[in-house]
Amino acid sequence: MTLNGWLQIFFFLALILLVTKPLGLFMAHVFNGERTFLDRVLRPVERLIYRLTRVDAQHEMRWTEYAVAMLLFSAVSMLLLYVLQRVQGFLPFNPQHLPGVDSAAFTGSSFNNASSFTTNTNWQSYVPEVTMSYLTQMAGLAYHNFVSAATGIALAIAFIRGIARREMQTIGNFWVDVTRATVWVLLPFCLVGSLVLVSQGVIQNLRPYDTAQLVDAPSTQLIAQGPVASQEFIKQWGTNGGGFFNANSAHPFENPTPLTNLIALFSIFAISAGLTYTLGRMTGSQKHGWAVWSAMAVLFLAGVLVTYASEARGNPLLAGTDQTSGNMEGKEVRFGIANSALFATVTTDASCGAVNAMHDSFTPLGGLVPLANIMLSEVVFGGVGAGLYGILIFVVLSVFIAGLMVGRTPEYLGKKIESYDVKMAMLVVLVFPLTILVLTAISSVSPSFGTSQLNNPGPHGLSEMLYAFTSGTGNNGSAFAGISANTLWYNTTIGIAMLVGRFMMIIPMLAIAGNLVGKKIVPSSLGTFPVTTPLFSTLLVSVIVIVGALTFFPVLSLGPIVEELMF
């Protein structure tokens, strides 16, 4: 580890701290319907959208209506993406004349991709530059990058309303929240951000791929082109993570300079950090928002410390060789250890999944951190919206546990947390390990379709399989690599895992919001556990780590932990 590396890490965290208040305040204004500096341009756009889609912006929804609207929107979007992939060979903007996805051999890839992008996962078992036409990239994948992120933000705002409102039955209007998230929070920033990326060398064109004559061989190399910049910024800003190219953010056309690398890191955390301030603003307890932010920051620093230290230490199996730069296998020389470790931690703290280094090549402990980050439900800033409502589930559990300690009915910002809320919180928490562990277990005992696709035997092979299902269920989308997942088994099961990990966690979360919104505020008393103090942040961190550790420790001990001990 170097001082320069740590300075870069703390500089990054300082940037996130700086953006939290202005962006959080901006989002609070947007979702409260208050004035923002973009209103003169965007209000007419919003009104036009409502007129065209016949949305009554004044209509307020109960949680059930909000949930069903979200499910219908997602179902229709997913089916459209499925069809678009299958028929892309007959459609324009396809200069390479790529056939429909799955047309050569049906592996269920089109289902997996549709599930992946609808759920904000962006797991990619395919090679994008030889699979997806420009039209599919722009109208299918980039579209989902926006609306899946907007859906996550809308859900977080709905949950905040559930906490903030008193004795009401409604938590907002899904269509209004999605529209405002897209038009105010995503589109303007992506427009500016994409242009900045173009200025740094990220490509943006619709022309056929270039052919380059190789210097040292008589052969040629095809250099993929495409509308990359317009998809690149939202890839991070919406914590989607799906690369235009297979190498993702390690590709020089996606991430050409140190500045674009910093922009990528910043974009992944910005909205999620801002939402903690929005939480404080909308609930009238700004200190609570910062307490949640602090818990996230502590977990982030712990993760980056372990990853950075492990990768800087080098690979013990290569002892005797020059490893002064650390474990550089699978890493870009231009990013080095610090920025690779930071990127891996950030992308798995959030449910982004973009990568600038190959996680499969990390040391066992270095690879354990990205895996564990996803297993903690990606609540360390987390995915846009998903990170906030994810950590609020842990907040509900934390105040419940604190209530048990003092023998009082737990309260959260004046709302009593009762049996229904805790039951729903446990449904959110349990569906995650259940999906991951069952599917990993089946794959690990099935040589014909499970273990046959692994590139490594033993504990590392288990880690590869475990990571695939964890990344899918956690809607992260990053690949550990080392596993050939473009098969009917993995495409189907990971596709289902992504749907379960997204929607079966959202529904009980919204149920909690729908239950809390009807409660009245109870005045705080001596028995009330304050949710604005360092003690609360400590308890929150403990609950997140203990729940994650208890659930996944056995399987982690068979994978990365035993691999570390084998050195």
Added chain:
Amino acid sequence: MLDVVFIAATIGFFVIAVAYVHACEKLRGGERNEP
């Protein structure tokens, strides 16, 4: 043929999800919060 299977599975999943919404609401109706 497999297209039909996957499209039907997708629709089936979302139908189950809608049923899950109503099941959660029904459970909520069965529990009475403290006034």
